[in-house]
Every structure is written in C-alpha cells, then in structure tokens.
Amino acid sequence: MSSWVWLNEDYCPAEHARVSVFDRGFLFADGVYEVTAVVNGQLLDFHAHMQRLQRSCQALELSLPWPVGKLEKIHETLVARNHVQEGSVYLQITRGNPGKRDFHYPDTSVPPTLVVFTQAHNILQDPRAERGLSMVTCPDIRWQRCDIKTVSLLAASMAKMAAQSQGADDAILVRDGLITEASSANCFMVTPCGKLVTRALSQAILPGITRAALLDICQQHQLGIETRAFSPDEAYGAREVFITSATTFVMPVTRLDGNLIGGGRPGSVATRLRKAYLARFGAA
Ligand code: PMP
Numbered sequence: 001m002s003s004w005v006w007l008n009e010d011y012c013p014a015e016h017a018r019v020s021v022f023d024r025g026f027l028f029a030d031g032v033y034e035v036t037a038v039v040n041g042q043l044l045d046f047h048a049h050m051q052r053l054q055r056s057c058q059a060l061e062l063s064l065p066w067p068v069g070k071l072e073k074i075h076e077t078l079v080a081r082n083h084v085q086e087g088s089v090y091l092q093i094t095r096g097n098p099g100k101r102d103f104h105y106p107d108t109s110v111p112p113t114l115v116v117f118t119q120a121h122n123i124l125q126d127p128r129a130e131r132g133l134s135m136v137t138c139p140d141i142r143w144q145r146c147d148i149k150t151v152s153l154l155a156a157s158m159a160k161m162a163a164q165s166q167g168a169d170d171a172i173l174v175r176d177g178l179i180t181e182a183s184s185a186n187c188f189m190v191t192p193c194g195k196l197v198t199r200a201l202s203q204a205i206l207p208g209i210t211r212a213a214l215l216d217i218c219q220q221h222q223l224g225i226e227t228r229a230f231s232p233d234e235a236y237g238a239r240e241v242f243i244t245s246a247t248t249f250v251m252p253v254t255r256l257d258g259n260l261i262g263g264g265r266p267g268s269v270a271t272r273l274r275k276a277y278l279a280r281f282g283a284a
Contacts, residue, residue, distance in 0.1 A: 004081045006074045006116035011081070014117065023113055025094030027101055029152035031113075032056035033092040036075065037123060037246045038084050039283040043075055044246070048209045052149060053091070055207075059148045061105070062095055063112055071116075078118050087120040088247050092151060123247050124283065129274060132254025132266045133169040133243070137232045138162050140173035140180045140204075147203045159183040170243075172256065178229040180204045185243035185251070186211040189235050190269045200227040210244040210277070217276050232257065240267030250274035 002013045024030035034053045037044040050068045057064040075089045094113045098106035142155040159171035160183050171183045180199065181187050186208040188198045196218065201207050218225045235241050241253040241261050250273045252266035278284035 003118060004078055006078060006114065008111075008114055011077070017115070019113060019115070020097040020099075022099050022101065023094055023097045024106075025092065025113060025151060028095075028103070029150060029154075030060075030062075030105075031092055031094030031151045032060065032062065032149050033090065033151050034149065035246050036089045036091075037249075038079055038087050038089060038118070039124060039278075039281065041079060041085050042281075042283075043072075043079070043089065044281045044283065045209055045213060046072060046075065048212065049246070052207065052209060053093075056149045057093065059145070060095075060150070062093065063108065064093065065112070066114065074116050078116060082118045082120070084118045084120045086123055087118060088123075089116060089118050091116045094151070121247075123249070124278070126248065126251075128169065129249075129251060130266065132252040132261075132264070134167070134255040135170050135172050135182070135243075135253050136163050136166050136168040136257055137174045137179070138171045140175040142173070145203055146180070146205055147201070147207060149206060156183045168255075172232075172235075172243075172253075174232060175204065178231055179235060180229075181206065181208075182243040182245075185245035185248060187235075188214075188240075188242050188244065189230060189238040190240035190267060191234075192237060192239055194239065196223060196225045196269065197230055198225065198227060199229045208244055208246075210246055210249065213277060213280065214244060214250065214273055217273065217280060221276070236261070238262075240269050242267075242270040242273075249277050 004011050005014045005017045007017045034049045036049045092115045096110045096112045098110045138159050163171040173180045236259040243251050250270050252270040254264050
C-alpha cells in the first residue's frame with residue numbers, strides 16, 4: 001500500500017511526489033531537516049524539534065513560511081493516514097527551485113520546498129538496547145557548523161559505512177583527539193567514579209533534542225552532569241558509554257574500538273535514563 005507524503009502545499013501518494021533537478025536541496029544540500037519519533041501514534045517532543053528547525057533556518061537565512069501549528073497538523077495527518085503506531089516523521093525544507101544552478105541564494109520570490117513523510121519501524125522494542133552497540137571511532141571530517149541540522153549527511157554516511165565494514169553497528173566521531181558525537185547521535189559517558197559527562201554545545205555538535213531532555217531529567221533527579229569533551233581513551237575506560245537520538249532514545253555502547261565497556265553489558269545509568277526518558281513522554 002502506498003504511503004502519503006506532504007510536498008509543498010498538499011498531501012500526495014509517495015510515488016507521485018516529484019522534486020525538480022534544480023532544487024537547491026538536490027544540487028547544493030541547501031536544506032535542513034528534523035526527525036520526530038512516533039510512539040503509540042503520538043509525536044514525541046514535537047515542539048522542541050520545531051524550535052531547532054527554526055534555529056537551523058535562521059542560521060542559513062532560509063525562510064520558514066509555515067506556522068508551527070500547520071507543520072504539526074501535517075505531521076499528525078500523515079501519522080494517521082499512514083497508520084503509524086511506532087516510527088518517525090521526517091521533515092525537510094530546502095531553498096527551493098530557482099530553475100537554474102547558481103551558487104548564490106535566489107531571491108525570496110523562490111518558495112522553499114517542504115517535504116514530510118513517515119517511516120514505520122520498531123523503536124520501543126529495540127534488541128540493541130538490551131545488548132548494547134558495538135562502535136568504532138572514526139575521524140570527524142564534517143564541516144564546521146555541525147550545530148545546524150542540514151541535509152548534508154555524506155560524512156555521516158561515510159562514517160556509518162566505515163563502521164559497517166569493520167563489523168560494528170555505528171561510528172563515534174573524533175576531532176582533535178576528542179569525541180565530538182556519534183554519526184547520528186550525541187555521546188555520553190559515565191566515568192569510573194560515576195560522573196555523567198557529555199560534550200558542551202558548540203558548533204562542533206548538533207544540539208540534540210534527546211540530549212536536552214536527558215539534561216532536564218538529570219536536573220530533576222539532582223543527578224550531576226559535567227559538560228566537557230572526552231577522548232576515546234577516556235571512553236575505553238568508562239563505566240558506561242551511551243548515545244542519544246530521537247529514534248534510538250538512550251542506547252548503550254558496550255564495545256568501542258574492540259574494548260569492552262562496562263564488562264560488555266549495558267550499564268544501570270543508561271538503562272535508568274532510557275526508562276525515565278520514555279516515561280517523560282508517557283511512552284513506557
Ligand atoms: N547528532 C547528530 C549528528 C545527529 O544526526 C543526531 C540525530 N539527528 C543527533 C545528534 C541527535 O539529535 P536528536 O536527539 O535531536 O535526534
């Protein structure tokens with residue numbers, strides 16, 4: 001059965017959705033996106049995702065002519081029409097189609113392109129949350145504005161392929177000897193003396209919505225958290241390492257570059273935070 005998507009101003013069947021070859025998203029990766037998780041047919045932390053979308057658009061002087069209420073309606077309608085109980089909604093906005101290839105931004109008469117679609121997949125019962133991920137480090141070759149959620153994801157794809165070719169689940173990125181984040185998630189560790197650590201926000205990492213929710217949960221539970229960068233060596237010796245993202249929530253890492261973390265089993269902090277995160281959205 002075909003799924004519905006939103007393209008520009010209307011819903012249409014996925015196989016009828018067409019974007020021009022001159023679209024700047026296609027030619028220049030000139031676009032931004034958001035991925036919102038769906039659990040029990042409900043969007044998780046939707047408004048936080050829309051705030052980050054507005055921030056990404058501002059950073060790129062990309063206009064966002066749709067009110068958040070309209071974007072929410074589109075998300076909810078697609079979730080309902082496509083019968084998504086569990087999965088995600090993907091939204092992408094590009095600088096549109098100026099009808100030619102030109103590096104300069106077109107004038108504001110060219111409307112942005114808006115695409116929204118859904119993907120159904122299991123996210124609550126993910127066996128990886130029980131066994132933990134095997135990850136490898138790899139050089140962070142991305143550009144210097146990783147705080148903007150652009151569709152330019154080739155470096156992340158390359159990192160995931162490098163991990164796959166080494167038999168690992170995913171990659172953790174390293175710049176100047178320090179972990180920035182995972183290929184598509186933020187990274188945390190618990191030190192041998194029990195301190196929770198994650199890198200501070202900067203242009204080197206994406207301000208994760210899940211990361212922000214976890215920091216809030218930690219504050220509510222008076223769980224101290226240190227925001228600083230850490231090296232792969234420190235992570236190898238950590239009690240726990242875990243990554244966070246909208247569709248994986250809190251995911252333990254039990255092997256990094258062949259080193260067992262926490263004896264190779266998911267740790268109690270990651271397990272408790274995963275539960276607390278899901279409970280916060282009534283998803284557990
Ligand atoms: N960092 C990167 C590079 C990502 O791609 C993602 C997922 N989009 C994240 C962090 C996690 O962000 P969020 O919690 O908002 O999904």
